[in-house]
Amino acid sequence: MVVYVGPGVELSLPLDRERETIWASQAQIAELFGVDRSRVTRHVNNVFRDEEVSQESNVRKAHIASADRPVAFYSLDVILAVGYRANSGRAIQFRRWASGVLKDYIVAGVAVNTKRLDDLGSIVRLLSRADNELVSGVADVLAGYIPGLQLLREYDDGHIATSAGAAPGWELTTEEARAVIKRVGAAFPQDKLFGHDPQGKLDGTIGAIYQGFAGHDIYPTVEDKAANLLYLVVKDHALADGNKRSAAALFITFLDRNGILHDGEGRPRISNNALAAITLMVALSDPSEKDLMVALITRMLSGTAR
DSSP: OEEEEETTEEEEEOEETTTTEEEEEHHHHHHHHTOOHHHHHHHHHHHHHTTSSOHHHHEEEEOOTTOSSOEEEEEHHHHHHHHHHOOSHHHHHHHHHHHHHHHHHHHHSSOTTHHHHHHHOTTTTTGGGSSOHHHHSOOOOGGGGSSTTHHHHHHHHTOOOOOOOOOOOOOOOHHHHHHHHHHHHTTOTTOTTBTOOTTOHHHHHHHHTTOEETTEESSOSHHHHHHHHHHHHHHHOOSSBOHHHHHHHHHHHHHHHTTOSBOTTSOBSSOHHHHHHHHHHHHHSOGGGHHHHHHHHHHHHHTTTO
8 A cells, every 4th residue: 555644634545566556536636635526527637638648548447335336546647647737735745745755765775665666656667677687687776876965965956966978879769769669568568558659749759859059969968868868758748658668768778779878897877776766756847847857867877987
């Protein structure tokens, strides 16, 4: 069970280990955010209408004792999407709680409740399915990348300094990105809409990391491009389903093909657990925090190599 305790609310929500998420009814979401159920219904409908979240893979129905007919339950992705739309004090508190859990995980290297993060994250086990043993088998915590608690202080101050990075030698194309996403999708056959790009947004997302101005790359280094790639795939919602898992896979592929996935001693620059945490943190972040999120990812990649 995942237990959330906030001002005037305490909810226990069951974990779904197979689908790696949690589920909540509209009544529970209304209680969580302290809003009328009709508002939750409207927000849920808008989330699906805007294709922010795939309805097919994020809704399930179950029989409960107090209801005459099956009740719809919604996944964590839907809960978070509704939380961002609900303009209430509890919604703000919940977002802060979720972000705080992830920040604690990234800095300390262990979650305040490890099981909570493992079960909430839809991509926690993604890299464990990879063929590369150095990626799938290493569980080094991010604390190994951080001298002291300097990164935490910079995060709290809202400014994270970055260092010079490596020049890119390999370019990611939309076709190669689709091939990577297809391979990841094969591990999730139950997610029928995984990797679907009905509006052709992926091409623009990939192209964005290669933007130039006045003859210069806006994102000149591998670290810059990789960080923006991860952020944009998660936040642009180009795919009908699987944006976070696809973002993590593309991020790792980009680092590997450009020769900086591992440091000089053969250790991964970012661990499985750290990647899961930062991907979820990006998903939870406000759009106004983009520069901070990108800087955090870039710092994680370059902090130990230089």
